[in-house]
Amino acid sequence: MKFPLFLLGSLTLTVPADRVPQVLSVCMARGLSVSHFQNRADGGISFRCPLFSAAGLLRELKEREIEVNVRRAGLPYWLYTHRKRWGLLAGGLCAIALFWLSAHFLWSVKITGNESLTPTKIKELLAAEGLEVGSYLPGLRMNEIETRVLIRSDELAWISVHLEGTVAVVQVIEQKTPPESKTSPANLVAARDGQIEYLELYRGTPMVKTGQAVRAGDLLVSGVRDSQTVGFQVTRAAGKVLARTDREFTVKIPLTYEKKVYTGIKKGKITLQFFKFSMIFLENSGKDLPLCDIIEMKSSAERFGLSDLPVSVSREELRPYRWESAERTPEEALDLAYSELAQSLSGLSSEIRILRKDLSTAISDDALILTCHLYCLEDIAEQIEFEAELS
Amino acid sequence: MRYGRGNLSEMIVLHGSGQISVRGCLGVLQYSPEEVKLSMKTKDLILTGERLVCVSFSNRTVTLKGRIDGLCFVEKELIP
Numbered sequence: 001m002k003f004p005l006f007l008l009g010s011l012t013l014t015v016p017a018d019r020v021p022q023v024l025s026v027c028m029a030r031g032l033s034v035s036h037f038q039n040r041a042d043g044g045i046s047f048r049c050p051l052f053s054a055a056g057l058l059r060e061l062k063e064r065e066i067e068v069n070v071r072r073a074g075l076p077y078w079l080y081t082h083r084k085r086w087g088l089l090a091g092g093l094c095a096i097a098l099f100w101l102s103a104h105f106l107w108s109v110k111i112t113g114n115e116s117l118t119p120t121k122i123k124e125l126l127a128a129e130g131l132e133v134g135s136y137l138p139g140l141r142m143n144e145i146e147t148r149v150l151i152r153s154d155e156l157a158w159i160s161v162h163l164e165g166t167v168a169v170v171q172v173i174e175q176k177t178p179p180e181s182k183t184s185p186a187n188l189v190a191a192r193d194g195q196i197e198y199l200e201l202y203r204g205t206p207m208v209k210t211g212q213a214v215r216a217g218d219l220l221v222s223g224v225r226d227s228q229t230v231g232f233q234v235t236r237a238a239g240k241v242l243a244r245t246d247r248e249f250t251v252k253i254p255l256t257y258e259k260k261v262y263t264g265i266k267k268g269k270i271t272l273q274f275f276k277f278s279m280i281f282l283e284n285s286g287k288d289l290p291l292c293d294i295i296e297m298k299s300s301a302e303r304f305g306l307s308d309l310p311v312s313v314s315r316e317e318l319r320p321y322r323w324e325s326a327e328r329t330p331e332e333a334l335d336l337a338y339s340e341l342a343q344s345l346s347g348l349s350s351e352i353r354i355l356r357k358d359l360s361t362a363i364s365d366d367a368l369i370l371t372c373h374l375y376c377l378e379d380i381a382e383q384i385e386f387e388a389e390l391s
Numbered sequence: 392m393r394y395g396r397g398n399l400s401e402m403i404v405l406h407g408s409g410q411i412s413v414r415g416c417l418g419v420l421q422y423s424p425e426e427v428k429l430s431m432k433t434k435d436l437i438l439t440g441e442r443l444v445c446v447s448f449s450n451r452t453v454t455l456k457g458r459i460d461g462l463c464f465v466e467k468e469l470i471p
Contacts, residue, residue, distance in 0.1 A: 021421055024448070025419050031451070034448060037444055038444070039444045
């Protein structure tokens with residue numbers, strides 16, 4: 001009852017004690033619905049009635065010379081008292097228009113069902129067909145978008161797009177490629193130099209023995225078999241050939257180098273992104289800075305738990321710098337060399353077993369050289385296919 | 392407790408001794424926390440009690456709350 005009274009407006013009448021029966025009788029005779037009755041200490045009452053029905057009541061009370069205290073309230077009264085404040089009205093209308101308009105645009109895209117494809121990649125495919133944050137909803141044809149995305153992408157087997165309000169929910173199923181069964185003939189050749197320690201043969205004809213030294217490219221297991229009864233037969237050679245190998249890594253760290261020194265921080269561009277529209281508030285492109293790093297920071301409503309809002313502010317930070325010549329101590333150079341060496345070694349396959357590692361350092365006038373010699377045990381067999389004409 | 396007097400537009404509904412709804416009022420003749428006198432079609436109705444207050448009225452139905460000690464019908468008075 002309170003909210004309709006607020007919307008339509010209401011009058012609160014305060015009636016003195018000696019006039020209560022007459023006022024209530026008039027209200028009853030007019031068929032008015034009144035509420036919020038209160039007994040006052042002086043014997044009078046106060047009650048509330050809707051604005052649209054109160055005009056006649058007040059007129060009749062005036063004719064009967066019944067004086068009552070009237071207090072107006074509600075939205076019509078509020079609008080009347082603020083009628084000269086155009087800004088409020090304009091702001092209210094803009095808010096209403098914005099609410100109405102925003103329901104016609106896409107606010108968010110949610111992707112489910114993807115495994116190897118990233119949501120960003122799928123969103124790019126959808127954006128190419130016109131479905132992205134900020135798209136005009138009445139103009140979208142979901143069936144056509146689904147068909148065109150499937151045609152465009154080889155990685156998707158199925159896609160479904162449906163709208164839940166202003167959010168597009170996209171479900172995908174990725175293509176599953178069955179493993180290739182390789183049947184073409186192949187040899188096993190040495191991928192690198194080494195001394196054979198162990199030979200585990202699955203298919204093919206071995207051409208080397210344990211303890212034999214081989215060089216990169218040498219034939220280890222042949223895919224051709226000379227059968228005494230049916231002639232030559234080809235097969236896909238398979239197996240493991242473990243051999244002792246050695247590898248060398250060299251890291252050179254110069255003792256004199258160019259160091260980047262930042263000379264300050266300057267504010268760059270500030271951009272407000274709203275759906276597909278962007279508005280630049282502050283523009284400082286940094287064109288007068290000869291050398292600078294530009295760092296872009298984007299903040300959205302995620303920090304408030306509103307990750308789906310298509311509103312974000314991006315700020316650029318300009319960090320001018322200059323190059324300065326600097327020197328490293330041999331200890332610093334050695335630390336750096338070790339970290340680079342560790343990075344290189346981390347790229348080795350986990351199947352390589354390192355038997356021994358020898359490290360040596362050398363310092364020249366301008367650089368420190370770290371050399372690492374690895375003695376390993378690894379599978380050096382590499383399958384190389386060949387063509388065979390079967391007659 | 393419900394009371395109707397043949398004329399279906401008049402009805403009095405008493406909820407215990409704390410609330411009463413009277414349908415078919417033509418007017419209020421007297422109103423105070425101790426006594427409320429209502430004009431009905433054929434008789435007048437007097438309600439007595441304490442802290443009587445009108446909760447709502449609309450469409451000739453009045454609802455009162457408070458401690459109701461008694462109600463009685465008296466001969467009609469003219470509505471002022």
